Amino acid sequence: MKELSSSYGRxxxxxxxxxxxxxxxxxxxxxxxxPGKKHFTWALTGGSTPKEWYQWCVAKxxxxxxxxxxxxxxxxxxxxxxxxxxxxxxxxxDRLLLKPLGIPADRKHPWSTNIAPGLxxxxxxxxxxxxxGRDRTFDVCFLGLGDDCHTAxxxxxxxxxxxxxxxxxxxIDTGEKGWRLTITPSGLKAAxxxxxxxxxxxxxxxxxxxxxxxxxxxxIPAQILKACRDKLVWLVDEDAAAKFLET
Ligand code: 6PG
Numbered sequence: 493m494k495e496l497s498s499s500y501g502r503x504x505x506x507x508x509x510x511x512x513x514x515x516x517x518x519x520x521x522x523x524x525x526x527p528g529k530k531h532f533t534w535a536l537t538g539g540s541t542p543k544e545w546y547q548w549c550v551a552k553x554x555x556x557x558x559x560x561x562x563x564x565x566x567x568x569x570x571x572x573x574x575x576x577x578x579x580x581x582x583x584x585x586d587r588l589l590l591k592p593l594g595i596p597a598d599r600k601h602p603w604s605t606n607i608a609p610g611l612x613x614x615x616x617x618x619x620x621x622x623x624x625g626r627d628r629t630f631d632v633c634f635l636g637l638g639d640d641c642h643t644a645x646x647x648x649x650x651x652x653x654x655x656x657x658x659x660x661x662x663x664i665d666t667g668e669k670g671w672r673l674t675i676t677p678s679g680l681k682a683a684x685x686x687x688x689x690x691x692x693x694x695x696x697x698x699x700x701x702x703x704x705x706x707x708x709x710x711x712i713p714a715q716i717l718k719a720c721r722d723k724l725v726w727l728v729d730e731d732a733a734a735k736f737l738e739t
Pocket of ligand 1: 539540542568570571581633636637638641642643
């Protein structure tokens, strides 16, 4: 893959299959680099990109036996729906990846969506603190990029972009898209490796705005990742990279 550096971290550009493979490689590498760590935690995300990646991972038997035997699984953000909904980020990860891989229930950590959203965010932090360790969220945090430049459930204009109160996780009423539970900018700073997978021509404009636009995270939420650039990797296919490469 082609690698470029940017003020938003490392940008790898190549075919989709290479993006899929590199996502696994980076997370596996991160686990292998922290052998003394008590628990290795990996947050997946939502949307169509991960769904395709999950199916690829299962078909290719992509994870190492150690990862399969030890990793604790989360999602970086969640929709406030039942786990059996096709909208549920953890539900989709479970159906398409974790169940087919035989991951046991004690290493699956969904958000609670059967209690009030604000409480669900507080509970997520409290219940999972033993897996995260001190001043840490996920060891590996996967994210996507929306065509409006949102990432996780941080949408344009979100008050969490201005001030998250130092909380790592929050509930936010997004209006049109309903309640979302999400990692916050502070939570992202407390994560280990962050991997953003961006695929398809539909993302070319958004990626260009994030990486080459003026710094305006209130309108371009994914730009908050600039604060995480030392541990941030973008995996971008050629179609999504097209406009950025013109600059
Ligand atoms: C979600 C996500 C969201 C997603 C982007 C990209 O719950 O939808 O967490 O941030 O990653 O919208 O989604 P696509 O992969 O569908 O483009």
